[in-house]
Amino acid sequence: MPLTSWPYLAFPGTAREAMTFYHEVFGGELTLTTYGQIPTEGMPFTPDPEAVAHAQLESADLRLAGGDDPSIEGASMESRVYSLLVGVDTVDDGRALIDRFVAGGGEIVMPFALAPWGDTYGQVKDRFGVIWSFVAPGERREESQLLG
Structure with missing residues (x-):
């Protein structure tokens, strides 16, 4: 199914x-x-x-x-409990979406940068309080590099 x-x-x-x-x-x-x-x-x-x-x-x-x-009128959408994860094809695509959110009143929560697992990852909170996470594929690092 x-x-x-x-x-x-x-x-x-x-x-x-x-x-x-x-x-x-x-x-x-x-x-x-x-x-x-x-x-x-x-x-x-x-x-x-x-x-x-x-x-x-x-x-x-x-x-x-x-x-x-x-039933939730007046409540805040802001929460660290959830976020919406959006995968993008390229780092430029991710930056463009983050820029749109910031231009629309959002704020960067986590800079869009190279993450330890090899992808580019970042978060923006929109003006409604919703956190959007963005990830762009990167070169995967060897597991041994991640562990130290």
Whole structure:
């Protein structure tokens, strides 16, 4: 049975802004469905009709979903518990994406640099508090070099 896994982010009222920004960064097709566009009868809360019930971003290389969760309104997305890992083909591709996040109000968490395992790796926290990790393949180092 083939499986598909997509990251899903529950936003505290910022789903439209965040998913629109991610669409600007990654391209692809973005669909947004508001609570006002779906039946809400029987829901355990009364949602804002303008809040995003479901958003989906699909590009050639990325799938991301999310929506506004009224139960966490006012919460922070910032967490060291999770990050989204994006593999890129080249170091230049990684730097370009990180630059887009920084230009959009993000901040570098870990510089995009050669990692001990031989790839180039870094992290940026976007203006919504989500940490994005980027990795570009590099020349693999011999295990003996890594161990000392």
